[in-house]
Amino acid sequence: xxxxxxxxTRLFLTTDRLSAFDRVVAVVPYKGQVLNELSAWWxxxxxxxxxxxxxxxxxxxxxxGHTATPLAVEVVVRGVITGSTTTSLWHQxxxxxxxxxxxNFPDGLQKNELLPHPIITPTTKGEAGAHDEPLTCxxxxxxxxxxxxxxxxxxxxxxxxxxxxxxxxxxxxxxxxDTKYEFGLASDGSVMLIDEMHTPDSxxxxxxxxxxxxxxxxxxxxxxxxEPVRLALNAAGYDGHGEPPAMSDVTVSETTQRYIAAxxxxxxxxxxxxxxxxxxRLEKNLQIMGVL
Numbered sequence: 001x002x003x004x005x006x007x008x009t010r011l012f013l014t015t016d017r018l019s020a021f022d023r024v025v026a027v028v029p030y031k032g033q034v035l036n037e038l039s040a041w042w043x044x045x046x047x048x049x050x051x052x053x054x055x056x057x058x059x060x061x062x063x064x065g066h067t068a069t070p071l072a073v074e075v076v077v078r079g080v081i082t083g084s085t086t087t088s089l090w091h092q093x094x095x096x097x098x099x100x101x102x103x104n105f106p107d108g109l110q111k112n113e114l115l116p117h118p119i120i121t122p123t124t125k126g127e128a129g130a131h132d133e134p135l136t137c138x139x140x141x142x143x144x145x146x147x148x149x150x151x152x153x154x155x156x157x158x159x160x161x162x163x164x165x166x167x168x169x170x171x172x173x174x175x176x177x178d179t180k181y182e183f184g185l186a187s188d189g190s191v192m193l194i195d196e197m198h199t200p201d202s203x204x205x206x207x208x209x210x211x212x213x214x215x216x217x218x219x220x221x222x223x224x225x226x227e228p229v230r231l232a233l234n235a236a237g238y239d240g241h242g243e244p245p246a247m248s249d250v251t252v253s254e255t256t257q258r259y260i261a262a263x264x265x266x267x268x269x270x271x272x273x274x275x276x277x278x279x280x281r282l283e284k285n286l287q288i289m290g291v292l
Contacts, residue, residue, distance in 0.1 A: 021240030060274025068184030102136030
């Protein structure tokens with residue numbers, strides 16, 4: 001939820017609802033707070049790369065950010081060949097594709113193998129049509145989704161952010177496998193990073209110490225992200241159609257633990273749970289201000 005404030009800013013309120021396939025599939029305790037506080041930490045530590053919308057964090061579950069006009073494309077940067085959804089690199093590669101997202105892949109790649117260098121695999125956003133429609137970088141420009149000069153700035157920023165994210169993750173004993181960025185245009189036309197950043201909801205974080213051995217054995221990497229939910233959806237054969245399967249208490253608990261562990265490992269800070277009454281007071285103040 002977001003609400004317009006004064007001075008060209010917005011208030012963003014988080015929830016613990018976890019989405020996939022453009023619908024809520026689970027409620028994960030502290031998910032909203034982890035995304036909120038971790039994104040704020042990343043935003044503060046990446047301003048040297050690209051401007052971002054973050055202004056302040058008035059509450060564990062709320063952020064004030066500058067307004068921007070969102071670009072109609074999700075910018076996914078991938079450092080490995082992985083994934084299980086139909087748009088993922090590994091799913092397409094496993095099913096015989098060798099030219100994916102405009103890149104040529106050789107035969108013989110193994111699931112979860114590091115790529116020679118990170119690549120950008122853009123997709124459409126739900127508001128712009130079919131959600132997660134695979135695009136090439138050329139498609140983004142030729143189809144008029146983003147102007148060429150802006151798209152070049154977005155690509156440069158995304159790759160620099162990903163490199164920075166990988167460096168920070170390595171120092172925490174983690175591997176940043178892939179991530180999603182969203183960009184917008186500020187009122188002066190400059191590119192601005194918006195939404196969340198390098199969270200266990202938008203990124204895959206794998207344990208670095210066991211990564212190579214697990215890949216060699218054909219095992220899935222140990223993760224600190226929403227992998228338990230992904231696995232539960234896959235096990236149920238859920239593809240986004242119809243009612244999503246109910247998540248077990250074990251799946252929800254494991255996901256919560258991984259989210260909090262990612263926060264503490266990356267930031268070096270302890271996690272202090274916030275309380276929703278504070279968020280509710282924020283909403284009450286917005287009602288008094290006439291925003292709600």
